[in-house]
Amino acid sequence: MNVECIQKLRKGHFKITPKRRAILELFDKKDKCLSPEIIWTHLKKTFKQSGFPSVYRNLEIFVKQGILFRVERQGRKRYYALCHDHSGHHHHHIICVECGKADVFPECSFPDIKSVKGYKILNHSMQINGICKDCQ
Amino acid sequence: MNVECIQKLRKGHFKITPKRRAILELFDKKDKCLSPEIIWTHLKKTFKQSGFPSVYRNLEIFVKQGILFRVERQGRKRYYALCHDHSGHHHHHIICVECGKADVFPECSFPDIKSVKGYKILNHSMQINGICKDCQ
DNA sequence: TTCATAAATAGAAATAATTTCTATTTATAA
DNA sequence: TTATAAATAGAAATTATTTCTATTTATGAA
Ligand SMILES: [Mn+2]
Ligand SMILES: [Mn+2]
Ligand SMILES: [Zn+2]
Ligand SMILES: [Zn+2]
Numbered sequence: 040m041n042v043e044c045i046q047k048l049r050k051g052h053f054k055i056t057p058k059r060r061a062i063l064e065l066f067d068k069k070d071k072c073l074s075p076e077i078i079w080t081h082l083k084k085t086f087k088q089s090g091f092p093s094v095y096r097n098l099e100i101f102v103k104q105g106i107l108f109r110v111e112r113q114g115r116k117r118y119y120a121l122c123h124d125h126s127g128h129h130h131h132h133i134i135c136v137e138c139g140k141a142d143v144f145p146e147c148s149f150p151d152i153k154s155v156k157g158y159k160i161l162n163h164s165m166q167i168n169g170i171c172k173d174c175q
Numbered sequence: 176m177n178v179e180c181i182q183k184l185r186k187g188h189f190k191i192t193p194k195r196r197a198i199l200e201l202f203d204k205k206d207k208c209l210s211p212e213i214i215w216t217h218l219k220k221t222f223k224q225s226g227f228p229s230v231y232r233n234l235e236i237f238v239k240q241g242i243l244f245r246v247e248r249q250g251r252k253r254y255y256a257l258c259h260d261h262s263g264h265h266h267h268h269i270i271c272v273e274c275g276k277a278d279v280f281p282e283c284s285f286p287d288i289k290s291v292k293g294y295k296i297l298n299h300s301m302q303i304n305g306i307c308k309d310c311q
Numbered sequence: 312t313t314c315a316t317a318a319a320t321a322g323a324a325a326t327a328a329t330t331t332c333t334a335t336t337t338a339t340a341a
Numbered sequence: 342t343t344a345t346a347a348a349t350a351g352a353a354a355t356t357a358t359t360t361c362t363a364t365t366t367a368t369g370a371a
Contacts, residue, residue, distance in 0.1 A: 054318060054367050075358085090321040095358065097319090111247075111300070115329070115357070133294050142292050148284040149301075156278050158269050158305035164247070165285075165301040169294035190338050190347060211329085226350040231329065233348090251328070251358070 040064065043125040047104040059097055061085055063106070063121075071139040072110040072120035110134055110141065111166055135171035176200065179261040183240040195233055197221055199242070199257075207275040208246040208256035246270055246277065247302055271307035 040063045045055060053059075065081050066073065075094045082089040098119050101107040105127070110118040112134075120141035124130055131144040144167050154160055176196045184191060201217050202209060211230045218225040234255050237243040241263070246254040248270075256277035260266055267280040280303050290296055 052318085056319065056367070058320080088321060091357095092322085092359070092361095093320055117357085133291060133296070135294065136297060142294070144291065146286070148286055150282070150284055154305075155269060155280065155303075157308035158271065158278070158303075159311055160269070160303060160305045161272060163301055163303040165299055167291075167294075167296060167299045169290075169296045172293035175295055188347085192338070192348065194349080224350060228330070228332095228351085229349055253328085 044106050047106050048100075051100070051104050053100055053104070058082060058086065058089070058093060062094070062097055063101070066107070066119075066121045070121075070141075072112070072118040072134065072141050073139075074116045074118050076116070108132065110139070112136075112139070131165045131167060133167040133169050135174055136168050137170055137174035140171045140173070180242050183242050184236075187236070187240050189236055189240070194218060194222065194225070194229060198230070198233055199237070202243070202255075202257045206257075206277075208248070208254040208270065208277050209275075210252045210254050212252070244268065246275070248272075248275070267301045267303060269303040269305050271310055272304050273306055273310035276307045276309070 040055070040060045044063055048055060048059070061082055062078055065078060075091070075098060078098070079089060079091050079094045082094065098107060098117075102109060102119065105122060107119040108122050110120050110132075112118050118139065120132065120134070120139075122132075123141075123143050129147055131147055132141050133144045134141050144165075147165075149163055149165075152160065176191070176199045180199055181191060184195070189195075197218055198214055201214060211227070211234060214234070215225060215227050215230045218230065234243060234253075238245060238255065241258055243255040244258050246256050246268075248254050254275065256268065256270070256275075258268075259277075259279050265283055267283055268277055269280045270277050280301075283301070285299055285301075288296065
């Protein structure tokens with residue numbers, strides 16, 4: 040777990056636990072989006088004791104702290120991937136629909152407007168779907 | 176159910192059934208995104224007999240035919256809203272986070288590129304979240 | 312280093328959204 | 342009018358996610 044992730048957890052008064060380290064190291068190693076189940080299966084190899092609810096809770100904590108983001112994929116499972124950006128700047132991500140590989144998408148062209156059609160704009164979410172070099 | 180929706184269903188060889196009419200009329204009337212459960216509750220008033228699985232299946236058929244689109248909201252329920260565009264042109268939507276009202280977002284500024292970082296770009300999805308005039 | 316404490320955890324159980332299955336009904340084209 | 346594929350209801354199954362509680366642990370303060 041790198042120093043930026045530690046800082047992001049400390050900022051929210053979250054503890055640095057072995058399970059949390061292991062989860063983030065798995066993301067580092069796999070370099071793609073992962074489901075809670077995949078993560079839990081992996082944790083069981085190292086820890087023998089490992090609860091599903093902890094995985095869910097930790098994933099949402101990581102999202103809250105800007106370490107992971109949610110990925111939309113086919114099916115009704117959740118997926119998460121490393122944000123890979125510690126600057127805090129607004130950005131989006133591109134996901135490989137085949138293997139789930141995730142990268143930062145380098146620009147956001149969303150117009151700098153405060154409102155449209157009477158709506159006050161709060162935020163926008165975008166996901167770019169593609170096929171990565173390896174899967175092409 | 177307007178003529179465009181009928182055409183979109185016919186194009187896929189889907190039948191025009193009373194339940195399908197009623198679902199789309201509910202969307203017309205409510206002018207906001209709806210969950211399967213809300214739709215089913217409404218259908219039961221008119222039809223007495225009404226199955227939950229039919230609602231789910233029809234909602235996905237409507238998405239497939241470009242009549243509805245999926246809305247992301249807090250919680251683990253699905254929501255759908257009327258696409259309100261029969262031109263077939265690419266566009267996005269703005270959703271009121273309070274009441275679920277949905278409108279077409281008039282422009283897409285996504286760059287006209289075919290690839291980025293080695294990924295072949297397939298598509299992108301975007302949702303703009305805001306607060307509508309009535310909810311402000 | 313020790314200790315007090317809030318935070319994190321495991322495991323079991325509950326929840327609830329969604330899907331599957333099958334017998335029956337119905338919209339549609341011929 | 343009729344044959345047929347499509348749609349449906351209702352019950353049951355599935356399964357991802359959440360809740361609950363007793364126990365353990367990371368951390369900051371003494
Ligand atoms: Mn953006
Ligand atoms: Mn767009
Ligand atoms: Zn790939
Ligand atoms: Zn609103």
